[in-house]
Amino acid sequence: MIYRPYSERIPDAQYQNVLREILENGIEGESQQEVDCITKMVPTPMHFRFENGFPIITERDIGGFWRQSVGEIFAFINGARTLKQLEEYGCYWWKSWGTPEKCAKRGLEPGDLGPGSYGAAFHDFPTAEGKPFNQVQHVIEQIKELPHLRTHFISPWIPQYIGRGKGKQQKVVVAPCHGWMQIRILGNKLTLVMIQRSADVPVGVPANMVQYAALTLAFALITGYEPYEYIHVLIDAHIYENQISYVKEILKREPRKFPTLEIRPDINFKDIFEFHSGNFVLSDYDPYPAIKGIPVAI
Numbered sequence: 001m002i003y004r005p006y007s008e009r010i011p012d013a014q015y016q017n018v019l020r021e022i023l024e025n026g027i028e029g030e031s032q033q034e035v036d037c038i039t040k041m042v043p044t045p046m047h048f049r050f051e052n053g054f055p056i057i058t059e060r061d062i063g064g065f066w067r068q069s070v071g072e073i074f075a076f077i078n079g080a081r082t083l084k085q086l087e088e089y090g091c092y093w094w095k096s097w098g099t100p101e102k103c104a105k106r107g108l109e110p111g112d113l114g115p116g117s118y119g120a121a122f123h124d125f126p127t128a129e130g131k132p133f134n135q136v137q138h139v140i141e142q143i144k145e146l147p148h149l150r151t152h153f154i155s156p157w158i159p160q161y162i163g164r165g166k167g168k169q170q171k172v173v174v175a176p177c178h179g180w181m182q183i184r185i186l187g188n189k190l191t192l193v194m195i196q197r198s199a200d201v202p203v204g205v206p207a208n209m210v211q212y213a214a215l216t217l218a219f220a221l222i223t224g225y226e227p228y229e230y231i232h233v234l235i236d237a238h239i240y241e242n243q244i245s246y247v248k249e250i251l252k253r254e255p256r257k258f259p260t261l262e263i264r265p266d267i268n269f270k271d272i273f274e275f276h277s278g279n280f281v282l283s284d285y286d287p288y289p290a291i292k293g294i295p296v297a298i
Contacts, residue, residue, distance in 0.1 A: 012258055019202070221263055
């Protein structure tokens, strides 16, 4: 059992601390989403050790969408790049970005997130030899063979499909915001660090915390190591001006103890590509009521 008993866990305020850092030390300015925001570059990284519970925020109830977050990440590592493929994994929130208008602007078919999207990068990274490279499969094999290496690294960034400017055609509906991962094995324990280049902290980050922490559990199970810590590093961390009143409400609420998220023990997983959101069970979740209507920049 990787978790302490629920009664022994300590409430975690790291997420709230990041929100405060942005409000107190951030810089106001314009954003490409046409909504002004407050930005803090590289706030304090969040370190979540699994012994203290699974990092699902408790300041507002997100129990209604944590499965979509988990479904999304496992869709991506299986190469999903269309709305239809994401929906097969239970993730439905990409519709606003996969519209016919947005896709046509980038020379893509309706519903196609593009060859520069997460699924394409993780599962089918283009190579000079012409054969796609599965980064996730490679890292798992490398961990099993050479666990001591510091090169267990995965990137969502395919530069030739993401750049913009004169004479350039972007081939992705949204440039990847998260997904730079490094896995480290120390003392037979697995730590995953996820670096996020662009972070909508009130809305996006709670979902990202859930999905990459769940992915950490899956990596650990498949490679045979104990899941020790998930570390979340934000680069451009921001709060949009129309989210500030909601953030202030979040900050009034004292964090509660993190819940428990476990992989179903009745399934004998052969590899990480078998996972989906239904393989996880959430318990001990005691959040404050949901805060509805927090705006999302599209």
